[in-house]
Each structure stands twice: as structure tokens, then as C-alpha cells.
Amino acid sequence: MDTTQNVAQRYDDLLDLYSQYSSLYFSSPSHSLLAKPPFAQLVSERVGDIAQRAQESLSIAKQLGFADPIIMGAIGFDGEDASALRVCNNVIRQTKMPFASGDASGGIAFNPSQAGAHRITPVPSGQVFKNSVNEALTLFEQTPLQKVVLSRALDVQFESAPNIPLALKSLAVKNPLGYTFAVPLNAAAPATVVGNRVLIGASPELLLSKSGKDIHIHPLAGSIARSENPSEDAQKADGLLQSAKDLYEHRVVVDAIEKSLRPFCKSLRVPRTPSLMSTATMWHLGTHITAELNDETLSSLALALALHPTPAVGGYPVADAKQAIKKLEQYPRDFFTGIVGWCNAQGDGEWAITIRCAEVFNHRVRVYAGAGVVAGSCAEKEYAETAAKFNTVLNAFGVKPVKERVPKQTKSKVSEEEVHV
Numbered sequence: 001m002d003t004t005q006n007v008a009q010r011y012d013d014l015l016d017l018y019s020q021y022s023s024l025y026f027s028s029p030s031h032s033l034l035a036k037p038p039f040a041q042l043v044s045e046r047v048g049d050i051a052q053r054a055q056e057s058l059s060i061a062k063q064l065g066f067a068d069p070i071i072m073g074a075i076g077f078d079g080e081d082a083s084a085l086r087v088c089n090n091v092i093r094q095t096k097m098p099f100a101s102g103d104a105s106g107g108i109a110f111n112p113s114q115a116g117a118h119r120i121t122p123v124p125s126g127q128v129f130k131n132s133v134n135e136a137l138t139l140f141e142q143t144p145l146q147k148v149v150l151s152r153a154l155d156v157q158f159e160s161a162p163n164i165p166l167a168l169k170s171l172a173v174k175n176p177l178g179y180t181f182a183v184p185l186n187a188a189a190p191a192t193v194v195g196n197r198v199l200i201g202a203s204p205e206l207l208l209s210k211s212g213k214d215i216h217i218h219p220l221a222g223s224i225a226r227s228e229n230p231s232e233d234a235q236k237a238d239g240l241l242q243s244a245k246d247l248y249e250h251r252v253v254v255d256a257i258e259k260s261l262r263p264f265c266k267s268l269r270v271p272r273t274p275s276l277m278s279t280a281t282m283w284h285l286g287t288h289i290t291a292e293l294n295d296e297t298l299s300s301l302a303l304a305l306a307l308h309p310t311p312a313v314g315g316y317p318v319a320d321a322k323q324a325i326k327k328l329e330q331y332p333r334d335f336f337t338g339i340v341g342w343c344n345a346q347g348d349g350e351w352a353i354t355i356r357c358a359e360v361f362n363h364r365v366r367v368y369a370g371a372g373v374v375a376g377s378c379a380e381k382e383y384a385e386t387a388a389k390f391n392t393v394l395n396a397f398g399v400k401p402v403k404e405r406v407p408k409q410t411k412s413k414v415s416e417e418e419v420h421v
């Protein structure tokens with residue numbers, strides 16, 4: 001008997017109903033949602049219109065007799081330029097089992113073995129990424145830019161089609177305290193076969209959740225890869241909590257969110273110092289922000305779009321950061337660092353930031369990762385951080401982890417080990 005499989009099934013039965021090109025899946029720490037066809041594609045004719053169109057479509061669905069329609073899907077980094085949102089009338093919900101506190105894996109081992117023959121190509125090359133970090137350091141001296149998040153991707157070309165449902169199950173099981181998702185991206189395909197491009201991932205970062213008038217936001221900024229050695233792992237966590245550069249990188253994000261959010265709120269609670277949070281691969285600094293809205297009819301999607309992109313994934317000031325990203329990143333982010341989640345007719349919902357993710361297109365899986373750059377950042381370390389972040393998704397497809405650069409002591413000299421991407 002395959003007990004690993006049985007445990008994984010009990011963990012989230014919804015995943016057994018998932019079909020890669022015709023389902024949408026989103027799970028948060030408390031519940032999982034699975035939407036099945038028929039869907040209506042949500043389109044907006046004018047930029048800036050999508051949140052309003054979403055609420056109108058949900059009202060129409062209610063008038064048509066659907067009990068609890070929701071909008072589900074993703075919007076790209078550049079906002080409505082790339083949007084894959086659907087009106088879903090056929091949604092199954094499952095409440096998650098509670099997890100032992102501090103047990104990020106839920107105590108479940110689940111090791112899919114897919115991979116098979118594959119080739120990895122960095123997009124752009126590691127050197128181009130490091131050069132862009134150094135160029136950003138110059139921009140901090142010469143322009144008002146204070147922080148920019150720079151990213152890169154890996155194209156993993158498989159010989160045979162990767163198993164998306166298996167990868168999704170692995171992501172959900174290994175990241176029970178995160179936001180796991182799968183969204184078909186082809187807008188033009190008929191409703192029953194919604195496409196062969198799929199966005200998949202497990203984000204640790206909540207842009208916002210809304211329930212009635214209550215808002216919760218959990219920005220992350222300031223990160224370090226975890227270690228398998230427990231004492232080294234604890235040292236890394238301690239180091240992160242004390243790192244002036246990371247605390248500054250985090251402060252920029254929290255201050256900007258507070259400023260954008262305040263006009264919408266009756267009350268706002270922002271802890272003065274961040275706390276540690278972890279995934280299986282990374283340590284992060286995070287701040288739990290809570291607020292009460294002035295107007296509880298404001299939808300979670302409208303508010304998410306008002307905050308997006310936060311300096312956690314863009315930078316600060318926002319316009320300068322967007323310009324720097326356009327100039328320094330030599331590939332399109334598409335849906336990476338956009339938003340992914342759901343919103344119902346009352347406006348309640350959850351929107352995560354689309355990170356630790358990949359876009360699967362036939363046999364190719366493009367995996368993305370970025371890192372915040374501020375004055376004092378080091379190109380080599382930002383590169384290592386992105387390498388470590390790739391592992392969340394690479395592990396789910398059974399691809400050997402990408403190791404960060406580790407100095408290796410030999411008799412006569414220090415040489416470099418690993419990392420070819």
C-alpha cells in the first residue's frame with residue numbers, strides 16, 4: 001500500500017478532482033477552492049475597470065440563480081495587461097486540517113518522482129542578472145530609487161510532458177501554510193478546454209485577505225535560504241532578524257503599504273518590527289498588518305489592485321522602480337509578481353502575490369524568482385537568493401535542487417562549488 005499517497009489524499013481531496021486545463025485551484029492556510037467548468041471569461045474594455053466588471057459579473061451570476069459565484073484567477077505584474085480571471089459558478093470548498101504550530105510541512109512527506117530527461121536554460125544568464133543588480137546600486141546613488149526587486153527565470157525543457165496535477169499536489173502538501181494555486185492562462189480557448197498554458201505555484205506572501213470590514217496583509221521582504229543543518233539554520237534566521245540591510249528592505253515595504261492603505265481604513269494596526277516566517281526552503285521577514293475598512297463594500301480585488309505592486313515585488317518609489325525593472329530585466333515577467341486569488345459577490349476574498357511559481361507551456365516549465373535590491377546589496381548574494389527560491393517549484397517537478405554558491409575549502413585554495421545557472 002502506498003501510504004504517502006493515502007496521506008496526501010486525506011490532506012486535500014480536492015486535488016484528486018483537479019484537471020490541469022479545465023480547473024482552477026487556490027488554497028490558503030485555512031481552506032482550498034477548486035473551480036470546474038463552465039466558466040465565463042472576465043474581460044474589461046477599459047484599463048482600471050476590472051474590479052468593477054468583476055462585481056457586475058458576480059451580481060449577474062447571482063441574478064441568474066447561481067448561489068455563490070466567485071471570481072478566481074490571476075492578474076499579471078503590469079496589471080490588466082495580462083489577466084486570467086474567470087467567473088466561476090461551480091466551486092467546491094474544503095476546510096483544511098489544522099496543522100501543529102511550527103510544523104510547516106504539516107508532518108506529511110510527499111515525494112513525487114517525476115523529472116525525467118530535461119535541460120535547464122537560465123533566462124537571462126546569471127551574469128546578466130548580477131550586472132543588473134550592480135546597475136541598480138548605481139541608480140540608488142544617482143536617482144530617487146531606493147529599492148528595486150530584480151528577477152530572473154529558468155526554462156526547464158522536459159522530454160515528455162510534465163505532470164501538472166502531481167506537481168500541484170506536491171506544492172500543496174509541502175506548503176500547507178502558503179497559498180498554492182493553478183490557473184489556466186489561455187484566454188481565447190473555449191470554456192471547457194481553457195488552455196494549455198498553466199500558472200502554478202505556492203506563494204508564501206498574502207497581498208491581502210478581506211472578510212467583511214476586516215483586512216489582513218502579510219508582506220514579506222528580507223530573505224535567506226534555509227540550511228539542512230539545524231544549528232546553521234537557526235543562525236541564519238537570527239542573522240536575518242538582525243540584518244540592517246534586510247530590516248531596511250522590509251521597512252520600505254511596510255511604510256509604503258501603510259501609506260497606500262490608510263485612506264481606505266477606519267483603523268490600522270502595523271507592528272513596529274517584523275517577525276520571522278519560513279517555508280521549506282527560505283526564511284523571510286514578515287509583518288502582519290490588520291485593518292478595518294471605512295467602506296466594507298469595497299471588494300478585495302479593488303483593494304488588491306490599489307496596493308499592487310507593493311515594493312515587496314516592485315520597489316520604491318513605485319514609478320521609478322517600474323522604470324528600472326523595464327530597463328534592467330531583459331525578459332517579460334508576465335504573471336510572475338502579479339496577484340492570484342479569488343473574490344466573491346460580497347467582495348470578500350484572498351489575493352496572494354504570484355511568486356514561487358512557474359508557467360507550464362507544453363513541455364516547458366518557466367520558473368521565476370526575484371530578490372529585493374537596496375543600497376548595500378551584493379549581486380552574488382541576490383543571485384544565491386533567487387537560486388534558492390527556484391527550489392520550491394523545481395522540487396515539485398522532481399528537478400534536482402539548484403544549490404546556492406558555497407565556498408569549498410580545499411588544501412591549497414578556496415574553490416567554488418555548484419551552481420551552473
Ligand SMILES: C=C(O[C@@H]1C=C(C(=O)O)C=C[C@H]1O)C(=O)O
Pocket residue numbers: 149151205220221222223284312313337355356368369370371372373389
Ligand atoms: C520576488 C520574490 O520575492 C519577493 C522578495 C523578497 C525578498 O527580496 O526578500 C521576499 C518575498 C517577496 O516579496 C520571489 O520570491 O520571487
